[in-house]
Amino acid sequence: MNSSGSTKERILGAAEVLFAQRGFDGASLRQLTTAAGVNLAAVNYHFGSKDKLVEQVFRRRLDALNASRLTALAKVAGAPDTTLEDVLGAYIRPALDLSHDGSGSLFMRVLARAFAEHDDNLRQFLSANYGHVMRQFTAEFARLLPQLSKPELYWRIDLVTGALTHAMSGFGMIQRKSDVSEHAHREQTAQHLIRFAAAGLSHP
Template sequence: MAVAVQQFSTKERILGAAEELFALHGFSGTSLRQVTARADVNIAAVNYHFGSKDNLVNEVFRRRMDAMSRQRLERLQAATADGRCELEPILAAFVEPALDLAQDRQGHAFIRVIARAYAEQNDGLRKFLSDQYGHVQRDFARALAACLPDLGKETLYWRLDFLGGALTYAMADFGLIKRPAGVDEATHRRQAARELIRFAAAGFKA
């Protein structure tokens, strides 16, 4: 049992160190030597748990996105139960789990990692994300299409892409609207979610 706990701890330390360094320096700008130094492990530990740097990058995403994807799909199922077709609850199922992750103190570095994924040309990572999480996007596209029968498929996917970009921006909190003094982070994020959902609904219906 002690060995299993130690292995888990080592793997988590490597993932945490890699996430922080990828956020700071990007994927190509971070070496495995930097990761091992930050995690206080040797290179053999990285090879044992991940096999390669590309696999390490993938696992950094999997650690956060598996849970977020489950939450999204559970909420989508609830939003469309009994044949219901309401746009804003479907959009809330997509938006709110992501903003919840952004509010999590441990998720802050991952938000910057997502931004790196948008900025860097990493075909292997893009294929991994498409293979692992593309079904989530397709499920939401089908649910939105049912609510918007007159909207063409190509237009629908353009707008879903735009929503993803706006959501990433909101997660990073780069915008003009900053959290007012006296307003806690959870309240500020709920307000951001409400405004983004309303904005997205209007965009999809346009």
């Protein structure tokens, strides 16, 4: 099927697709290697085990997503005229960009699946690779919403996270009308999410 790129990259690509479709346990190495057009043993040869492969699938996208989010946050954080929408945009737009280009859209679904599964190993891994990003965003939210107590703020951030994860994992559903450009559609989606999140965060 897939016949471009190195063996490792073909495995990573096929894994992302199948993990999103059938879950980490549901996608077998035999389905995966067949889809990638490589031998069954290639996964253990190049990655060591299936669990290590799962980690690499996350790492490949998460590193880029984290860097992109932090760069966008750095541009707006700390300034006196920063708005809630600015910070939310720094969080949401990089994920939308990832969802936009090709197979990246499936990764958000993989991420949503990982959230729903309360697997401890995976949560530890996500916390180690995701935690510092969330902490920086939380600090900026706290600065912009000084009227909220800490428990209250955490509550709202948790709810916003749930809404965004849910929305971004279902991006197949939100069809773009043919008379709007790809870029305009993405901006429209971003506005939806940002305004919703801002309203949920800042209501009295």
